[in-house]
Amino acid sequence: MRLTTKGRFAVTAMVDVAMHATQSPVPLTDISARQGISLSYLEQLFSKLRRRALVKSARGPGGGYRLAKPMGEVTVADIIIAVDEPIDATQCGGKENCHDDQKCLTHDLWVRLNDQIFEFLRSVTLGELVEQHRAKQANVVELRDQRQGKRSQTEPVAA
Numbered sequence: 001m002r003l004t005t006k007g008r009f010a011v012t013a014m015v016d017v018a019m020h021a022t023q024s025p026v027p028l029t030d031i032s033a034r035q036g037i038s039l040s041y042l043e044q045l046f047s048k049l050r051r052r053a054l055v056k057s058a059r060g061p062g063g064g065y066r067l068a069k070p071m072g073e074v075t076v077a078d079i080i081i082a083v084d085e086p087i088d089a090t091q092c093g094g095k096e097n098c099h100d101d102q103k104c105l106t107h108d109l110w111v112r113l114n115d116q117i118f119e120f121l122r123s124v125t126l127g128e129l130v131e132q133h134r135a136k137q138a139n140v141v142e143l144r145d146q147r148q149g150k151r152s153q154t155e156p157v158a159a
Contacts, residue, residue, distance in 0.1 A: 007085035009037050010045045014079050015133065017055065018071040018126045025057070025064030045083055052082035072127035077118060079126075087121070089113045 013031050020026045028042045046065055049055045054074060055065045067074065080087060089110040092098035098107055 003080070003087075004085060006045070006083050007080045009035075009041065010049065010079050010083040010085070011076055011129075013037060013042060013045060014049070014054070014067075014074070014126055015129050017065055018067055018074075018130050019133065021064075021066035024062055025066045027064035030064070048083045049079070052078070054078060054082055067126070070127070071130060072125050074126045075122050076124045076126075076129075077121035080121060087114060087118050089117070 012035050016031045016035055017026050020030070028039055028046060031037065032039045032042055046055060046057070050057055050065075053068050056068045057063070057065050077087075086093070088094060090098060090107060091104070091110075092107070094111070094114075096103040096107060098104040
């Protein structure tokens with residue numbers, strides 16, 4: 001199974017929205033600049049995400065996109081399905097005609113793999129991805145500060 005750029009970019013863009021739409025909608029131009037995804041591609045993705053009620057749009061100056069649901073309720077599977085990304089490790093697209101119009105010997109194995117992948121993607125939320133990213137950022141800042149000889153904010157001050 002291979003996740004195409006459509007699925008990867010959709011998840012990346014949704015994490016970006018989740019991180020930056022706390023006070024105002026996020027313009028696609030901002031996502032494009034931060035993530036290196038073409039604006040026209042983002043427009044196509046967000047059209048699909050809006051139709052699936054994962055994002056809401058605001059028009060005009062200060063417009064853009066924000067999540068339509070709390071980030072803890074949006075799963076990676078929701079996003080991938082919304083942009084029509086297939087999650088399929090079979091060669092036949094699940095039609096059971098993979099070997100001379102018959103089900104191949106390993107078809108059921110790949111179907112089970114699809115199920116496992118889908119369950120994993122359903123178990124991961126945008127909220128978790130945002131938390132992981134913020135924790136990594138905090139660790140990078142803390143390491144940088146330690147290298148520069150600055151005291152960590154969590155480090156107790158000697159009295």
